[in-house]
Amino acid sequence: MSYDRLTHPLVRENGVLRRATWDEALERAAEGFRRNIAKNGPDSFCMLACARSTNEMNYVGQKFTRVVVGTNNVDSCNRTCHAPSVAGLSAVFGSGGGTSSYQEVEDTDVIVMWGSAARNAHPIFFQHVLKAIHNGARMFAVDPRRTGTAQWAHLWLGLNVGTDIPLAHAVAREIIHAGLHNEAFIERATVGFEEFKESVEPWTLTAAEQVTGVPADAIRELAHAYARADRAQLCWTLGITEHHNATDNVRALINLALLTGHVGRYGSGLSPLRGQNNVQGGGDMGAIPNRLPGFQDLLDPEIRTRFETAWGKPLQPRYGYNLTEMLEAMGEGKVTTCYLIGENPVQSEADSLSCIKRLSMLDHLVVQDIFLTKTAQMADVVLPASAAWCEADGTFTNSERRVQRVRKALEPPGEARDDIWIMCEIARRLGHDWHYDGAEEVWDELRALSPQHAGMTYQRLADLQGIQWPCPSEDSVEPPYLHHRLWETDPVKRGTPAPFAVLRHSPPVDLLDEEYPLRLTTGRRLDSYNTGVQSSGFASPLRRGETVEMSPEDAERLGLVAGEEVRISSRRGSVTAPVFIDPALRPGLVFMTFHFPDEVDTNALTIEATDPIAGTAEFKAAAVRVEKLVKAG
């Protein structure tokens, strides 16, 4: 189905949404916030900002939360995908961005694509990988499925779902035992090597083969290729981060880079590939519960004072709720009102039924979106917004930290208005007379507060086709990779060393047993996107609707044929979908997307086991069974 754009505000009256004027809707939105804040305090409010909207909108959104309301309860759907990457990278290097740029991928010798179906999920990034392959680089694909990426690989390591840490540990052990670790780098730029070395010692190639299902020879080949390369890139996507122990997974990969010195040099680095256009920017702008704009730590009193002076309001000196905690707090009645901008958690969160239940417990829900999504249908006030990428001015920040200009090409339909205008109007009704003459004014305010964006004027962004952060000065451009400091000979310049992490293997929470013997993993297809709200708008000849993809062996064992409708059940729910037989899947593994939630609600199956550090749910590993439908009568 194709969705219609929202063209006018809606308010709930006698249980149903009806058309309203902007004045009425804004007044209702503000009144509900005011009522809840007065009654339950500012921490009863939370905002979900939009990882798809501009940096400028995210900046104003977090400022609204912190200044107008006075809480740090702001987060975005980056929680459902790459928060562990940010958490892992910032714990090791003090900065949450990918360390390399796309051009470096073309100029590298070895590329490891770990849990990343980039050929289909990030096709244009993969073109840089293909350039490298044609230049002679070797690419290794680590993925339970033999994906489009794996088809281009020098070697495909088809591991069992959720065994990334054993595999990474075995790679590390092999590198150490072969004497291929970079001793000079380890000694100068890292801490904790001895403990790490000890922790990986049990993971012999044989032990890892038994747990991961990857042949020992293949693990050895990856280890030697990665360690011996002059330059190597380690790239990952949601195969690493959508697990209950995702931050540990990320740390396991970072360990490998620290072990070999493949970070902080041109061509060597760590690249998490972002799933949404501005996930990177949303975090950079402070639309997360623990960071202020410029990814600056909220708990640092000096930084907080600077923002308090600029904004003229004291900030709470403690972290707010992240998305997962917000949903829990809704269930517990601690959060009673929510301002939700451009997010569709009802269909994007794991365990969707419990999400609906929690949202319905809110006293006041305001949804600002371009469509009347399933989430918007639950709202008390619905505010029609413009589509950021073509109906607004501003900037997005991509996976290589490049801030690029977004420009308005279209007038929004009907009465839909710009996100920033809407937020300012609500702020005004709550006693803060905000006004911005366009996105550039917001951006300049941000530049004054965020050193890493200080040098990025709109003019420079246009002239240089985007600038990668950090960019502290208007007169220079920094190198395209991060953390060169680790290679400095002067210990003062080298700064804080990067810590190795000692990690333990923790298999997926949703255990396989006789009742639920198959491992369900989820992902994207080339022509579709997330909950399908946007991508349903074009007639892709590739689209074939939701299916459950399974190996020929499993299909034969269960007596299923292609196209046959089957029931897929997990411990949480059950759906039906047709069978699609895919030889790229190994026996025991089934695959579904979440692109067609109106037909098949895949997230009714997934588990809401979340990563304790970053709060990301384990979309990639549910236990299911697949059954033939029994004909009625």
Added chain:
Amino acid sequence: MIPLQPPRRLIDVQIDGEDVRVPEGSTILDACQAAGKDIPTLCYGDTLTPKNACRVCVVEVEGARTLAPACSRKAEAGMKVGTDTERARQSRKVVLELLGSSVDMSTTPRAAEWVEEYGADPARFGDDAATVEQPAKVDNDLYVRDYSKCILCYKCVDACGDQWQNTFAIGVAGRGFDATISTEFDAPLTDSACVYCGNCVEVCPTGALSFKTEFDMRAEGTWDESRQTETTTICSYCGVGCNLTLHVQDNKIVKVTSPHDNPVTKGNLCVKGRFGFGYV
């Protein structure tokens, strides 16, 4: 610490008697452009390796026996190039006549202008001159292949193949005048390896490959480039940050292209970025 490209020597060449200094490795076309000369090109693509298929860019190099294609021949120190000599003009005229007699060039940008400039007369081979006329292939909702407009420049094949997309959905089938761009066994696109990235449409110089929206609007007579605006923004489908140029007519997106000099995309997009705008 970033390794720079090794510095390139500058060399001097003479274009129509005018001295031009260009970096070593530049083509004659680069030198001509630096000198402000307007050389017609069709098969040349700024993101592709020159194919030397169309010969409309030929220039006269002093001392050379044959005319040289400006798009691929490297400029050499001391080279003397004539861009507008009688021989070069005559050659371009014949190329335009041969193409114009056999191919529908009505949507080729600037073709009519060149025909006039070089005094080409595509009709001179008579009414029964061989043509590649054939019905347009409309086998999906995203883009149309109208091979009656195809000059066999191979750019689409290179863009689909190892130079960019690496999908290899199309190739050249047949020989001589009967050669065509084709999917495997001439199957419809929907039965081919095509992933609908539209990177072939991006590089097509004649409009043989076009967006379905453009094709339909041209058929209706509503396509009007003078009423279109072009705005470059960022795709919203993933975190890679591809640059999109939105062609907008009457507040509707009618076509999406991608800037060729952009460091992220280099003129390429995927199916979502190129065609997934229907929802706005």
